[in-house]
Amino acid sequence: MLSLTVPLVALTIVFSLMRAYSLWESRRAARKTGLPYTYSPVHELETWAYITNPLLRWMYQDYLMKGHGWPRWARFMVKDWMYEDKGRAHEEFGDVFLVVSPAGMICYTADAQLALDVCTRRKDFIKSREKMKMIEPFGPNVVSSEGNLWRFHIRITAPPFGDAANRLVWAETIRQTGFLVSSWSVSESMALKSDIYLLGVNVMACAGFGRRIDWTDNSKAAPEGHETSLVNAIFGVVLYLPYILLLPQWLLKRSPWKAGYTAYKEFEQYMREFIAVEKARIASGSGYESKIKGNLLTAMLATSADEEKNLKQGAQRTSFNDDEVLGNVFMFFMAGYDTTANTIIFACVTLALDEDLQEQVIGEIDRIFEEAAAEGREELSYTHDFPKFKYMLAFMARSN
Ligand code: HEM
Structure with a gap:
């Protein structure tokens, strides 16, 4: 027992000294800025927060319900603490x-203009490479890159976000909402969160890589050469994403979340197959139009192929390799489904709480349907009708 105690004590002392030294260095850097500062033993973005975050959330779930925000000592160790704490920390500091913490420092601002300035001055405010590596499970992408590499990524990833993609999203959202309404009309309770997530994932599968998914598809068998169906692979990646991002593959494969490893590998295989098919179509000269017009994967490969054609001899590479295509499709998918699903869920809750808002939104929808009918259209269209939804786009701002 003694033989284990001594190294453990020594290790704890060395670790504590290192943390204390790092804290001292962070404090020195903070003082130089002239900004007000405070301390926290752990900050919300460091590795230890994977422990403090769930632990403190579990410990203080009842306390949070009282609406006083977080206990002051604990707040900065919790991921996204500010949503429950509201403006309390800004009132104070x-x-x-x-x-300031041993892992470095975080700057918080309640000034929207300043936040916008930081987000737009990409050259001056560089994201940490070490953290960005984590969001490259399938390859480098527009979110994880910086500087010239970011400019290279944005040149190829921006053009696909045009009208064709918007029209595809419009049409697929109507189709998926049809599934949602049918499902809600026969079930006794509405599973708002999981069903809206399903809708978001399905729309993004269509817009992201041109695959139409039906609500019953999760029971489909795996095609030859695969262990699981595309739908199961997508949902596996969504479900196990934190483990996929955090654990090295060799560990994930042997962990209790090994289903996440299968989903990860299968998703990659599906995507590489889709890329090969689309590249072959483009190379064969049969045009850039895939069956699902406007999807981001095909549009990105088309932009990339155009860039390659225009490449001058001896110039630097201007087109994506397969890893970069895959990395960006994955990033679009993840950045797209979660944000959109959360916005819809929040919108539903906002509407449920305010009858007047409901009336206004319904009034606008009815009016736009009537105008379309007067022009001889039974269905609304992205081109003619979407720009008319002014109230719909802004009603959450009014609900404050
Ligand atoms: C309601 C839905 C959405 C919201 C609220 C939202 C919000 C945001 C915000 C705030 C940023 C800026 C982050 C930063 O600069 O650090 C961002 C970036 C980004 N979003 Fe969205 N987004 C939404 C939908 C989507 C969709 C549907 C896609 C893709 C299909 C997407 C793809 C991206 C990408 C790729 C970036 C990074 C761009 C870059 O770093 O240059 N987002 N989004």
Whole structure:
């Protein structure tokens, strides 16, 4: 027993000294900025927060329900603490302040203009490479890259986000909403969160890589050469994403979340097959139009192929390799389904709480349907009718 105690004590002392030294260095850097600062033993973005975050959330679930925010000592160790704490920390420390911890410091701002400025000055505010590596499970992408590499990614990934993609999203959302309404009309309770997530994932599968998924598809068998169906692979990646991002593959494969490893590998295989098919279509000269017009994967490969054609001899590479295509499709998919699904869920809750808002939104929908009918259209269209939804786009701002 003694033989284990001594190294453990020594390790704890060394670790504590290192943390104390790092804290001292962070504090020195914070003082130089002239901004107000406060301390926290762990900050919300460091590795230890994977422990403090769930632990504190579990410990303080009842306390949070009282609406007093977080206990002051704990707040900065919790991921996204500010949503429950509201503006309390800013009332205490001002519009801009620093949280200093042994793992570095974080600057928080309640000034929207400043936040916009930081987000748009990409050259001055560089994201940490070490953290960005984590969001490259399938390859480098527009979110994980910086500087010239980011410009290279944005040149190929921006053009696909045009009208064709918007029309595809419009049409597929109507189709998926049809499934949702049918499902809700026969079931006794509405599973708002999981059903809206399903809708978001299905729309993104269509817009992201041109695959139409029906609500009954999750029972489909795996095609030859695969262990699982595309739908199961997609949902596996969504479900196990934190483990896929956090654990190395060799560990994930042997962990209790090994289904996440299968989903990860299968998703990659499906995507590489889709890329090969689309590239072959483009190379054969049969045009850039895939069956599902406007999907981001095909549009990105087309932009990439155009860039390659225009490449001058001896110039730097201008087209994507397969890893970069895969990395970006994955990023679109993840950035797209979660944000959109959360916005819809929040919108539903907002409407449920305010009858007047409901009336206004319904009034606008009815009016636009009537105008379309007067022009001889039974269905609404993206081109003619979407721009008319002014109230719909802004009603959540009014609900404050
Ligand atoms: C309601 C839905 C959405 C919201 C609220 C939203 C919000 C945001 C915000 C705030 C950023 C900026 C993040 C930053 O600069 O650090 C961002 C970036 C991004 N979003 Fe969205 N987004 C939504 C939908 C989508 C969709 C549907 C896609 C893709 C299909 C997408 C793809 C991206 C990408 C690729 C970036 C990074 C761009 C870059 O770093 O240059 N987003 N989004």
